[in-house]
Amino acid sequence: MLHASPTYLDWNNSLDILNKAYETGLFVLIIGPKGTGKTSLVREFTAKKGANLESINFSLRTRESHLVGTKTLVEGTVGFDEGILIRSMKDGSILYLDEINAAEADVLLRLDEALDDRRQIVLKESSGELITANKNWFVVATINPLTHVGTKELPPQLLSRFPVRIRLDYPPEQTELEIVKRHVSGSHDDKILQGIKLANTLREAASVEELYYSPSLRETIAFGKLLDSGVDAKKTANMVFANVYAQWGNVEYQKVNDIITSMFGS
Amino acid sequence: MQSLHFRNDVLVEIATFLARRWSQKDKLVVEFSDKKENQTKLKENRISLVSPDRYFGASFEKYRQFRTAIWYEAMRAKFCKKILSNDHAFGFILNTLETRRIELLGRKVWRGMDEELIFSYGYAWVYRPQLANVLGKTRIVEAFYQYFLFGDIKGEIQPSYYEKIRKAAVRAKEILAEALEKNHDTEWLEKKVPEILSILDIDALVTIPLSIPWKGPGIMVTPEDLVKALQKIAESREADFGKMDAQNILAGKTVADEFKVVEEENRKNENKGLGSQSIGIQVPGSTNVDETRIYDQDLISNLKTRFKEWKTSWKEQHVMSGDEFDAETYIEGHLPFLTDIKKSIKAKIVILVDHSSSITDQQVQYKKVTVALCEVLSFLKIKFSVYAFNTTQKQVVCWLVKPEDIKWNTACAKRLAQIEANGGTPLADVYQKMYPILRSKKPDIFLTLSDGEPSDPDAVRAMVKSLKMVGIKMVAIGVGHDTFGATKIASNLKYLEYEKTLAVSRLKDIPNRVLTVLQTS
Numbered sequence: 001m002l003h004a005s006p007t008y009l010d011w012n013n014s015l016d017i018l019n020k021a022y023e024t025g026l027f028v029l030i031i032g033p034k035g036t037g038k039t040s041l042v043r044e045f046t047a048k049k050g051a052n053l054e055s056i057n058f059s060l061r062t063r064e065s066h067l068v069g070t071k072t073l074v075e076g077t078v079g080f081d082e083g084i085l086i087r088s089m090k091d092g093s094i095l096y097l098d099e100i101n102a103a104e105a106d107v108l109l110r111l112d113e114a115l116d117d118r119r120q121i122v123l124k125e126s127s128g129e130l131i132t133a134n135k136n137w138f139v140v141a142t143i144n145p146l147t148h149v150g151t152k153e154l155p156p157q158l159l160s161r162f163p164v165r166i167r168l169d170y171p172p173e174q175t176e177l178e179i180v181k182r183h184v185s186g187s188h189d190d191k192i193l194q195g196i197k198l199a200n201t202l203r204e205a206a207s208v209e210e211l212y213y214s215p216s217l218r219e220t221i222a223f224g225k226l227l228d229s230g231v232d233a234k235k236t237a238n239m240v241f242a243n244v245y246a247q248w249g250n251v252e253y254q255k256v257n258d259i260i261t262s263m264f265g266s
Numbered sequence: 267m268q269s270l271h272f273r274n275d276v277l278v279e280i281a282t283f284l285a286r287r288w289s290q291k292d293k294l295v296v297e298f299s300d301k302k303e304n305q306t307k308l309k310e311n312r313i314s315l316v317s318p319d320r321y322f323g324a325s326f327e328k329y330r331q332f333r334t335a336i337w338y339e340a341m342r343a344k345f346c347k348k349i350l351s352n353d354h355a356f357g358f359i360l361n362t363l364e365t366r367r368i369e370l371l372g373r374k375v376w377r378g379m380d381e382e383l384i385f386s387y388g389y390a391w392v393y394r395p396q397l398a399n400v401l402g403k404t405r406i407v408e409a410f411y412q413y414f415l416f417g418d419i420k421g422e423i424q425p426s427y428y429e430k431i432r433k434a435a436v437r438a439k440e441i442l443a444e445a446l447e448k449n450h451d452t453e454w455l456e457k458k459v460p461e462i463l464s465i466l467d468i469d470a471l472v473t474i475p476l477s478i479p480w481k482g483p484g485i486m487v488t489p490e491d492l493v494k495a496l497q498k499i500a501e502s503r504e505a506d507f508g509k510m511d512a513q514n515i516l517a518g519k520t521v522a523d524e525f526k527v528v529e530e531e532n533r534k535n536e537n538k539g540l541g542s543q544s545i546g547i548q549v550p551g552s553t554n555v556d557e558t559r560i561y562d563q564d565l566i567s568n569l570k571t572r573f574k575e576w577k578t579s580w581k582e583q584h585v586m587s588g589d590e591f592d593a594e595t596y597i598e599g600h601l602p603f604l605t606d607i608k609k610s611i612k613a614k615i616v617i618l619v620d621h622s623s624s625i626t627d628q629q630v631q632y633k634k635v636t637v638a639l640c641e642v643l644s645f646l647k648i649k650f651s652v653y654a655f656n657t658t659q660k661q662v663v664c665w666l667v668k669p670e671d672i673k674w675n676t677a678c679a680k681r682l683a684q685i686e687a688n689g690g691t692p693l694a695d696v697y698q699k700m701y702p703i704l705r706s707k708k709p710d711i712f713l714t715l716s717d718g719e720p721s722d723p724d725a726v727r728a729m730v731k732s733l734k735m736v737g738i739k740m741v742a743i744g745v746g747h748d749t750f751g752a753t754k755i756a757s758n759l760k761y762l763e764y765e766k767t768l769a770v771s772r773l774k775d776i777p778n779r780v781l782t783v784l785q786t787s
Contacts, residue, residue: 063592065594070593125594194377197375201290204292205287209645210287210292234378249673250527251280251527254280254523254524254527255279255280255284257524258280258284258524259284261520261524262284263375263376263377263378264377265378265379265520
């Protein structure tokens with residue numbers, strides 16, 4: 001059993017699952033919308049294990065060379081700078097591939113090679129050397145749901161490299177309250193709970209595309225922190241949850257504002 | 267056609283959003299109806315609302331009552347297991363008990379509604395009938411309603427009746443308290459209604475005429491009357507709502523901002539120099555239309571998944587010069603520099619959808635496809651407007667389904683849903699009607715979706731030519747029943763001098779074709 005730090009709440013036993021996967025050498029895929037604590041979970045796990053964490057955040061600009069490495073030319077000598085994948089394989093660190101489904105298909109193909117059961121990769125970019133992963137090498141990847149901007153479906157062969165899948169959704173109300181409380185000092189549970197209910201209402205609206213944005217756990221934590229600093233609950237709700245919708249026009253903003261009014265009054 | 271259609275659009279959009287969020291039911295349909303009372307149909311997932319115009323007071327007061335009415339109906343949709351008709355004593359009393367139950371349950375989360383609830387109660391109290399004007403057994407039921415919800419009765423009633431009413435209200439509150447404490451639902455409350463009826467000594471089937479008095483001449487209320495009523499309600503409901511100030515309730519500062527937005531949106535649309543109506547384009551006016559029947563969620567999700575790459579707006583491409591040098595590509599002999607190219611579509615597009623009688627047999631499918639196309643265009647944040655034409659009362663009508671400056675929403679879908687396929691294909695006539703708008707808005711692409719040849723080809727050719735002169739790219743998509751029919755229509759359309767003509771035999775291919783046109787433009 002792994003014990004979490006005071007600010008981390010392992011509400012769905014993900015740390016245990018990660019630990020079991022680690023012990024059995026199975027790679028893990030964490031699936032969930034943004035801001036549900038995927039990165040915090042991996043950071044927490046690495047800290048508990050006392051391991052080294054190598055992480056990369058995928059985007060359309062991520063290239064194969066970022067993973068594998070690039071050739072260098074120093075004083076007339078051609079060298080090779082190892083990328084994060086090779087480095088972590090050699091060191092036996094935990095490799096964290098964040099938002100892996102934001103990357104282009106050709107980048108993912110190279111990953112596929114290293115992630116199969118042989119845990120090896122041929123370094124064709126350098127001397128053609130065969131790199132075999134250290135026995136402690138462990139990979140955790142995350143994907144955002146396909147509805148998120150810039151996400152792609154993960155190719156099935158790559159998906160199968162991560163046989164352990166953890167679904168990390170927004171936590172239940174009371175759990176989210178517990179999480180937020182770990183970040184605040186004051187006692188305003190009731191107001192925080194209203195803030196969480198509001199966040200959930202907006203998340204539901206975003207999930208059916210009635211709104212363009214879904215608030216994350218970070219926002220509910222920010223809501224709690226601002227309450228701590230003495231800002232009034234309705235004002236805080238406006239700052240943290242409503243104002244962001246103004247970019248999509250008056251009506252969008254007002255719809256959210258009205259939900260806030262009906263929750264917090266004057 | 268109504269003159270306030272834009273205001274209703276905004277209201278329907280806000281009302282739908284609020285009702286869905288308050289009730290946590292994503293599929294709830296909100297519509298305006300001509301009926302005299304608000305209604306929630308649980309099985310159909312539908313709320314029919316009385317238009318705000320039919321409430322009392324100035325516009326702001328009307329809006330506040332309308333908003334509270336949405337809240338009550340949303341709470342009914344969330345908490346009620348069944349809603350009986352109000353026209354007999356049994357149903358009326360059950361609904362009265364339910365009103366208070368859902369109000370107390372709803373307030374646990376929606377705490378900001380308190381002032382608004384009291385405000386609506388104030389108006390309801392002022393306009394509730396005097397008991398002397400209510401005849402027969404109905405008077406007892408009305409007196410119970412007033413005593414139970416407002417804490418008092420209007421006018422006088424025989425002492426023996428008064429005692430029964432008081433006892434029934436006390437018992438009803440006990441029943442309600444138990445229901446709330448033990449989390450009982452509508453069905454449990456329903457079993458308790460006979461008890462109330464027997465205390466009141468009335469038959470379950472006594473007919474209750476609709477007693478909601480709508481505004482009429484001679485029943486004006488002064489602000490003082492309203493303040494008094496608010497004070498009275500605030501006092502009698504203090505146990506539930508806590509202490510509240512009548513003046514604050516009357517001011518309604520919390521909702522004022524929202525009302526301003528409704529007003530602004532209204533003004534924005536009124537101020538357009540070129541009103542669509544003045545040039546012969548009409549807006550479908552009914553708001554009690556079920557738009558869900560023309561929504562094909564599978565098709566919409568498929569299209570969104572297929573085109574979601576466009577949403578990222580950027581795509582990396584290898585070019586001859588750029589910011590980032592890619593050595594590997596250079597060694598492999600390809601273009602060495604990387605650059606991001608914008609994938610999003612800047613083109614402004616106007617879509618005209620043919621609703622002539624030839625599509626009658628497949629009009630639902632046709633509308634589903636149009637809705638899916640609009641959903642995807644909106645998802646990709648492409649600027650577009652949608653028009654349709656048919657023949658109504660022997661006249662060709664060009665309907666505005668979605669103006670360019672309003673986001674695609676359920677109100678637009680409602681408009682499309684109510685256009686019936688009818689009449690011929692007098693395209694030139696329709697182009698003529700749209701000409702002033704097209705000239706002033708100057709879209710990049712004008713796309714006509716038609717399943718038949720126009721009845722006035724020569725005139726169409728002339729119109730297409732003049733629209734091309736304005737700088738609009740004219741595109742036509744021919745929709746046929748089979749491949750042969752579609753190609754035939756498309757090749758005929760080509761003779762009309764469109765810049766691009768396409769053929770589709772499967773309706774579901776339309777969105778793809780349209781998006782391909784946009785991509786290549």
